[in-house]
Amino acid sequence: xxxxxxxxxxxxxxxxxxxxxxxxxxxxxxxxxxxxxxxxxxxxxxxxxxxxxxxxxxxxxxxxxxxxxxxxxxxxxxxxxxxxxxxxxxxxxxxxxxxxxxxxxxxxxxxxx
Amino acid sequence: xxxxxxxxxxxxxxxxxxxxxxxxxxxxxxxxxxxxxxxxxxxxxxxxxxxxxxxxxxxxxxxxxxxxxxxxxxxxxxxxxxxxxxxxxxxxxxxxxxxxxxxxxxxxxxxxxxxxxx
Numbered sequence: 001x002x003x004x005x006x007x008x009x010x011x012x013x014x015x016x017x018x019x020x021x022x023x024x025x026x027x028x029x030x031x032x033x034x035x036x037x038x039x040x041x042x043x044x045x046x047x048x049x050x051x052x053x054x055x056x057x058x059x060x061x062x063x064x065x066x067x068x069x070x071x072x073x074x075x076x077x078x079x080x081x082x083x084x085x086x087x088x089x090x091x092x093x094x095x096x097x098x099x100x101x102x103x104x105x106x107x108x109x110x111x112x113x
Numbered sequence: 114x115x116x117x118x119x120x121x122x123x124x125x126x127x128x129x130x131x132x133x134x135x136x137x138x139x140x141x142x143x144x145x146x147x148x149x150x151x152x153x154x155x156x157x158x159x160x161x162x163x164x165x166x167x168x169x170x171x172x173x174x175x176x177x178x179x180x181x182x183x184x185x186x187x188x189x190x191x192x193x194x195x196x197x198x199x200x201x202x203x204x205x206x207x208x209x210x211x212x213x214x215x216x217x218x219x220x221x222x223x224x225x226x227x228x229x230x231x
Contacts, residue, residue: 043205044203
C-alpha cells in the first residue's frame with residue numbers, strides 16, 4: 001500500500017521568512033496530494049491540493065509542487081506570519097474518489113515573531 | 114452551514130472498558146471517515162462509511178468498529194480499551210457530489226474526541 005514520508009518533523013522560521021515542507025510517496029498510482037493545517041484544538045483543514053496532472057499550484061502565500069518522477073511533493077509558505085504556526089500534514093491517495101487518504105506524520109511549524 | 118461535530122470532545126476511560134464516539138457530518142454529506150491521531154503515528158485511517166455501508170477499512174483490530182445511520186451520522190466503538198488506544202479520534206465527512214467538480218472528495222474534519230485510557 002501507499003506510504004508517505006514527511007520531513008522535517010519540526011520547523012522554526014523567523015516571521016517573514018519562507019518555510020518548505022517535503023513529502024515523498026511510494027505508490028506511483030497516487031494522483032491526489034492534499035495538504036492540511038491543524039491548529040491547536042482543531043481538526044485538520046485543507047489548505048491546498050494538487051493533482052498528478054499539474055506540476056505546481058499556488059494560492060496567495062502558499063504553493064505546492066509535485067515531481068511525479070521522483071515521487072515527491074512540497075509545500076512552500078512565503079512571508080510567514082505567526083498565524084501560520086500549526087501542524088501541517090501532507091497526504092496522498094492512489095485513486096481519486098473513494099480510496100482513503102494516507103497521511104504523513106506531520107510537521108510542526110513555529111513562526112517566531 | 115454547520116461543520117462536522119463530534120461528541121464528546123473529551124473522554125476518560127479505564128482499561129477493559131468500551132467507548133462509543135459520535136460524529137455528525139456536514140448536512141448533505143453521506144461519507145464519513147474515522148481516523149486515529151497519535152503523536153508517534155500521525156493520522157491513521159480506521160474506516161469509512163457511505164450510505165450506511167462500510168466502504169473502506171484500515172489496519173486496526175476488530176475491537177474497533179463503526180456504523181452509520183440513515184441520517185449519515187456515524188458512531189465508532191472501541192471495546193476492551195487498552196492504554197495504547199489513547200488518542201485523538203477524528204471524523205471527516207465528504208460529499209461524492211463534489212468529486213465530479215474537484216476530482217476528489219474533499220474531506221472536512223471535525224475537532225475530534227480526545228480519548229484517554231487509564
